[in-house]
Amino acid sequence: MYSFKNDYAEGAHPRILHALIESNFEQEDGYGEDRYSRQAVELLKEKIGRPDVDIHLIPGGTQTNLIALSAFLRPHEAAIAANSGHIQTHETGAIEATGHKVLSVETTDGKLTPSAIQEVLDAHTDEHMVKPKLVYISDSTEIGSIYNRHELQLLSDFCRKNNLIFYMDGARLGSALCSSENDLRISDFPELVDAFYIGGTKNGALIGEALVICRDSLKEDFRFHMKQKGALLAKGRLLGIQFLELFRDNLFFDLAQHANNMAKKISDELSRANIKFVTHSPSNQIFPILPNSVIEQLQNNYAFLIWEKADQDHSAIRIVTSWATKEEAVNAFLEDIKKYL
Numbered sequence: 001m002y003s004f005k006n007d008y009a010e011g012a013h014p015r016i017l018h019a020l021i022e023s024n025f026e027q028e029d030g031y032g033e034d035r036y037s038r039q040a041v042e043l044l045k046e047k048i049g050r051p052d053v054d055i056h057l058i059p060g061g062t063q064t065n066l067i068a069l070s071a072f073l074r075p076h077e078a079a080i081a082a083n084s085g086h087i088q089t090h091e092t093g094a095i096e097a098t099g100h101k102v103l104s105v106e107t108t109d110g111k112l113t114p115s116a117i118q119e120v121l122d123a124h125t126d127e128h129m130v131k132p133k134l135v136y137i138s139d140s141t142e143i144g145s146i147y148n149r150h151e152l153q154l155l156s157d158f159c160r161k162n163n164l165i166f167y168m169d170g171a172r173l174g175s176a177l178c179s180s181e182n183d184l185r186i187s188d189f190p191e192l193v194d195a196f197y198i199g200g201t202k203n204g205a206l207i208g209e210a211l212v213i214c215r216d217s218l219k220e221d222f223r224f225h226m227k228q229k230g231a232l233l234a235k236g237r238l239l240g241i242q243f244l245e246l247f248r249d250n251l252f253f254d255l256a257q258h259a260n261n262m263a264k265k266i267s268d269e270l271s272r273a274n275i276k277f278v279t280h281s282p283s284n285q286i287f288p289i290l291p292n293s294v295i296e297q298l299q300n301n302y303a304f305l306i307w308e309k310a311d312q313d314h315s316a317i318r319i320v321t322s323w324a325t326k327e328e329a330v331n332a333f334l335e336d337i338k339k340y341l
């Protein structure tokens with residue numbers, strides 16, 4: 001059985017494990033004050049090209065979204081997200097549990113637009129309703145699509161004009177930035193969004209996300225919020241060591257590129273066989289629509305999610321490739337599909 005279920009089925013890139021073992025007996029300060037975390041933060045600031053941002057290393061994605069949004073919003077304020085957005089669909093109401101409603105917007109490609117956000121603003125007019133205050137997007141999105149520079153600039157301008165906080169979930173930012181269709185650099189984001197995170201968990205780290213807070217007014221007391229929500233790890237060094245290794249050279253991007261290449265190999269081959277997809281997704285998540293009989297046979301040897309029913313005889317499946325996906329497994333998967341079609 002080979003898994004295309006997600007990009008966290010494997011452990012961590014060997015270089016990361018090696019760095020953890022190498023530093024194992026060193027005595028370091030706790031709670032992110034160790035020299036590795038401090039160096040990782042400085043290195044990330046350099047890569048982003050902005051010494052003035054605040055960067056916090058946080059164990060997981062849900063936790064990062066939850067701490068950031070609950071810290072940034074006042075009690076009556078709400079977040080706006082695509083109907084497929086992770087905070088809307090897959091975080092067990094974590095944002096709502098902190099008292100902030102998530103207002104969802106219908107999209108077909110997982111991406112928010114200014115006009116869709118405007119509709120939410122128009123529908124919330126007074127103090128008898130929550131006040132929409134933060135726009136949540138993820139890049140890549142929950143369905144593998146990516147934002148280009150123009151789309152992000154439009155959203156950014158709209159948020160600034162309407163005094164909205166613009167937040168980007170980058171659980172799969174590596175994959176978005178390494179997409180063949182990407183026209184953004186990691187250094188572009190501080191100009192475009194108020195806060196974003198760089199995902200490590202799904203790109204070769206054991207655990208860890210790096211939250212970058214760009215807007216000054218959102219920075220205050222953030223470590224208090226982290227501690228209160230259980231995210232200030234005594235052994236914070238574990239996160240620092242990993243991000244230092246990922247960004248010491250091009251490892252972070254090389255790993256994301258590999259995941260994308262594997263997904264592209266599958267989608268190119270399936271497109272040649274006239275297979276349709278739920279949406280255009282030039283990243284490491286693809287959603288081909290296959291006959292149910294083919295899916296059943298594939299399930300004997302491969303693990304993947306059944307995403308949605310397409311019609312009586314067809315369903316969309318979700319295929320996710322990772323930094324560690326083996327090309328031989330991809331080849332065998334493609335051979336099997338051809339055989340079953």
Ligand SMILES: Cc1ncc(COP(=O)(O)O)c(C=O)c1O
Nearest residue numbers: 060061062063086138169171201
């Ligand atoms: C876009 C996005 N954000 C956040 C998360 C949550 O991450 P975690 O499972 O580490 O809490 C995920 C996980 O799948 C995700 O895809």
